[in-house]
Amino acid sequence: MTETISHTVGLKDLPRLVGTALGTSDPIRITQHQIDQFADATNDRQWIHVDPERAKQGPFGTTIAHGFLTLSLAPSLFWQLLDVTGSDQVINCGIGRARFTAPVPVESHVRLAAEITAVEPCKGGYQLTAALTFLVEGSERPACIADMIIRYLGDISV
Numbered sequence: 131m132t133e134t135i136s137h138t139v140g141l142k143d144l145p146r147l148v149g150t151a152l153g154t155s156d157p158i159r160i161t162q163h164q165i166d167q168f169a170d171a172t173n174d175r176q177w178i179h180v181d182p183e184r185a186k187q188g189p190f191g192t193t194i195a196h197g198f199l200t201l202s203l204a205p206s207l208f209w210q211l212l213d214v215t216g217s218d219q220v221i222n223c224g225i226g227r228a229r230f231t232a233p234v235p236v237e238s239h240v241r242l243a244a245e246i247t248a249v250e251p252c253k254g255g256y257q258l259t260a261a262l263t264f265l266v267e268g269s270e271r272p273a274c275i276a277d278m279i280i281r282y283l284g285d286i287s288v
Contacts (some may be wrong), residue, residue: 135209141216142286147246151230152260157239157267158203162197165236168199182236190233197230200240200264200274207242208260208278213287217255218284226259226277232269238266247277255283 136153139146147169162182169175177184178194185193214220241264246279248259257279264274 132147134213135213138213138215141214141255141282141284144214144258144282145249147212147258148249150246152244152246154265155207155210156241157241158207159197160234160236160238160240162193165193165195165199168196168202172196172198174198183200190235193236195234195236195238197274200230201225201228201276202235203217203264204242204262204276204278207240208244208280209243211244212246212260214282216284217282219282221281221283223257223279223281226279228274228276230274232266232271232273234264234266234273238269239263240273244278251286252281255281255286257281261287 137147137150153184165179166269169180174196178188179196180193182193200284201262243265245256245261250257260280262278263272266273
């Protein structure tokens, strides 16, 4: 699968993106191996995530991804949607809010939709806020909604 960037913009032009929907990323398949690795890394080995046999009898009929696993995909999927040229450094400042609104069953395909909601000057560049929506194929509800905050630093006078 090729990763295509839907928007390329120069650092100084970031403020013009406020209100822009960036489109959706390529889908990524969520595997049991990914879920197990995330469980090992975070010590969150709840059966609904890591025990396929028990999960068959659970509320979703299969294992589901951790909400934070889904959220952790934000940077890599977001980079497919926006490329900022002229930035010397990009800093992921975190999440402003996040809600896990639907499960992500194992073997699901997840895509990210993003909209730029704010761009504010900060020391050395701009701070961007993007409203993220994680979409799961076959689900009517998004798996997660969140605001991601990123700083793009560089010479904005150019």
